[in-house]
Amino acid sequence: MEIIKTIPDMQKRANELRNEGKRIGLVPTMGALHEGHISLFKIARPLCDVLITSIFVNPTQFGENEDLEIYPRDFEGDEKKCKSAGVDIIFYPSTDEMYPEGYTTFVEVKGLSEIMCGRTRPNHFRGVATVVAKLFNIVKPHLSVFGNKDYQQAVIIEKMVEDLNFDVEIIRAPIVRESDGLAMSSRNAYLKDDERRQALYIYRALKRAEEIIKGGERDIDVIIEEIRETIESNSDMKIDYIEIRDAGNLGELEVLEGEILISIACFVGEKTRLIDNITLRV
């Protein structure tokens, strides 16, 4: 397994691989790898000749009062996990390499970036779109895999790829959960025991919504209220949002039909913001 730290080296390697006719797969990550990431590697592995993952805690997608400083970092652990998962190359740049002094260019996917998580995290998706555009230009992948845990992110990346004509196939991967249902997240490492117990009610509320929809409920307000009650009567979590939207384009729904997304963001404890979602065909 190779580790490449500079942009020119990575571009040179990508050019060599493409000239040899190799198909490049990219899984972009912020490290602190867990089973969710490993599942992305497993999905990408048979679809490409060379599997590249980037490990970069991207500062432009963090807000001023967010957890950039304390975000978990464990390159040695990540390296081992990449090796066992069959990763060929880790692209592991420094912050200065990615954002040298005087950096000023940003990619924005308007509309999609201001709703849901974008309301609480105003420049988050601008940072995501920008770093992914950079990674596509640096790693030059034929395909790239994104997890549905960050559902809005995946939709925004697909829209950016379509609008800016990146010649990259985007593959969406299902959420990986702990045995009790909690969605895997690097931020789960922040949770104290009691917070970990409370956090379970995010997924339980999603399952409760699924249950009442399957039972015939079609009133969006009633479903959202049921989710709110499930969370609030079982935890001290502060709900950031509960949204039910079109799973394809994240549009608002007049009536509950088609492929729908139910998405939740909650603050648990003082500093941890967790997100989760399910999709349903109604």
Next chain:
Amino acid sequence: MEIIKTIPDMQKRANELRNEGKRIGLVPTMGALHEGHISLFKIARPLCDVLITSIFVNPTQFGENEDLEIYPRDFEGDEKKCKSAGVDIIFYPSTDEMYPEGYTTFVEVKGLSEIMCGRTRPNHFRGVATVVAKLFNIVKPHLSVFGNKDYQQAVIIEKMVEDLNFDVEIIRAPIVRESDGLAMSSRNAYLKDDERRQALYIYRALKRAEEIIKGGERDIDVIIEEIRETIESNSDMKIDYIEIRDAGNLGELEVLEGEILISIACFVGEKTRLIDNITLRV
């Protein structure tokens, strides 16, 4: 010479060319080709195996009250000029092909896009950066040539390429002028005889500034005033701006030294906005 009208066809062709080891050169244009564009073809021609030009009047770089509707279009004439200049492929997409309904993604080079021409044309450079990013992803050039007539545009494209890590070599080309000094521009076609005569004083004012700087003048305000007087005492043109800046990064100058840019924008007649510039080493 091939003419390609769709994005998938152009990407397929670009992939084929790259797989054959061909070096692709791109000259992006809005058509209405003149000697200025031809000079870009001539510069690109020996540097690449396959010379591609794009002809696309890009709506996102025009403001609401600007000349998008009347911008000169002459595809047949352009085609002939491309053929004689040794162009291999014209990429000639429709507006719907480039900006389908629901288009929402933009590339912004902050800071550089808000000064000079950006003050009068607030979203102009966002449109330019966005369409060039798209063209780079569609045509996949190894190198691309930009004329210094649109000096600020060329600096912004270089910054976008650097910041977003596009693996494209940017080549800057000198301004081509009519025999009397007027900078070649597709917008010169708008000029009535008397306006054409007045427009000459843009370049004459630049030359006057050069003359007094060579004579020892170093006071930026005095030089700008001399330019203003040259224009205003010889024409009815309305000055949009006269700027003297660092030619490298367009930064403001405290003292007149190094490689400097003197840039002018003027409105001549009712609808025509012309720009011109010179660079000097002081």
